Amino acid sequence: MANKQITIYTDGAAQGNPGNGGYGLVLISGRHRKELSQGYRFTTNNRMELLSVIVALEALKKQGCDVTVYSDSKYVVDAVEKGWVFGWQKKGFKKKKNPDLWVRFLKVYPKHRVKFVWVKGHAGNPLNERCDELAVAAAESNNLLVDEGYEKAEGSLF
Secondary structure (H helix, E strand, C coil), X not given: CCCCEEEEEEEEEEECCCEEEEXXXXXXXXXXXXXXXXXXXXXXXXXXXXXXXXXXXXXXXXXCCEEEEEECCHHXXXXXXXXXXXXXXHCCCCCXXXXXXXXXXXXXXXXXXXXXXXXXXXXXCHHHHHXXXXXXXXXXXXXXXXXXXXXXXXXXXX
């Protein structure tokens, strides 16, 4: 039996950076499609870009899937595809941003065969545009969660 083929589109948004933020994602498996989004009261764009990928991978019910993640985030795509995150991990994420999210990512990433593809944002790609709509709507919603990893790490700055 062939491995499950999963296509994921993700996006993150922040208004203020830091400020209200949100992520949006679209999961596609065969004829099945699922959209997820969530907003946060105080976070950054990069955190939302990364969190969208994490939530998407965590949403997969079976392990061992062939996953293609489409993202307009050079931060996320390059960190994984160029192997930077694995070097950061070996150094305990010293002086790196978002270690809480990278640790969470590295727990779910090995459960699948994941390939990242960078797509240009705001360039008319329908699924990337949909993820942007979801992320912005989540950031503007009244249902904002606390990004504890960010607020605790940055708390001393305020």
